[in-house]
Amino acid sequence: MNDVRIIKKYPNRRLYDTAISSYITLHDIKELVMSYTPFKVVDAKTSDDLTRATLLQIISEEEEKGTPIFSTDILLHCIRMYGDSMQAMAGRFLEQSMKLFENTRRDATDPMKAMWQANPLQFMQSMAEQNLNMLRTMQRNFFNPEPRANKNEEATEESDKS
Template sequence: MSEPVRLIKKYPNRRLYDTKTSAYITLGDVKELVLKFECFKVVDAKSGEDLTRSILLQIILEEETGGVPLFSCDLLSGFIRFYGSTSQNMLGRYLENNMKTFVDFQQKLQEQSRTMYGSDTASVQADFWNQFLNFQQPAMQNMMTAYMDQSKKMFLSMQDQLQNQTRSMFPGFPPGDSGDK
């Protein structure tokens, strides 16, 4: 049977209370729970509102400002542009699926490295990841370029079809004539 979700209460004084250990904890402690793959939920102590996403975003913000950032300004700007667009849900699922695939791949690589090289695999893994990412970046760029080219062709084709349908519906108007001379 799986362990119940660990409940963490957030109080108005911004303190986090872990109900499992009956102790106050920090964002660093919550980060450790994430790193250990422990299931938890952060709720407002007064209203019961789920604050888990907010706390996770706080941890990400601290990580981004504290060291080498994971997200570039261009990437963050791109995320912001997707909010409110019709593609927002699709991007979220895409990122989630790719993150899961990446984590699964990394775990399999670690298992294979331990089998082949024993417990001292950090340098082997770092070298492999550098090689993999150097290969992956051009491949992803080529794939995205092909996708954008295909999307552009489909858009132009739809535009041509719309113009042809309009011409067939209104045969008296010459092409390109807007009628406001």
């Protein structure tokens, strides 16, 4: 955990980066995110983890600028998932979908870029199909019972029934 930068948040809402011994802004934290620098935001007094709340604050500010990522419909769906029996699965699905999208974007080669520029709908359809396949796999794993440890257990159970 030594690699993780600790950002302390004080009651006056100031953020202090312990790695550089300096106060920073939300913009600086966004830069840490963009550079894939691991960090954790903690309450200076209680040491409570405030990382998620800080990231949500950055997202909220970004959503107010320019073109938002989250449409009203997406936000409504997200809110409806809280307290639902599928909440955990929805969170995992969203996380895996974002990783898949990021990997595709990052690993895009020139032919992929050309396809994206030539036919963005086909590119998005391909991404949607990959997401659907991932969701189907998650559903199978979620709803199917654990596979048995070995076949001997099955044979023993069958002989017990006789």
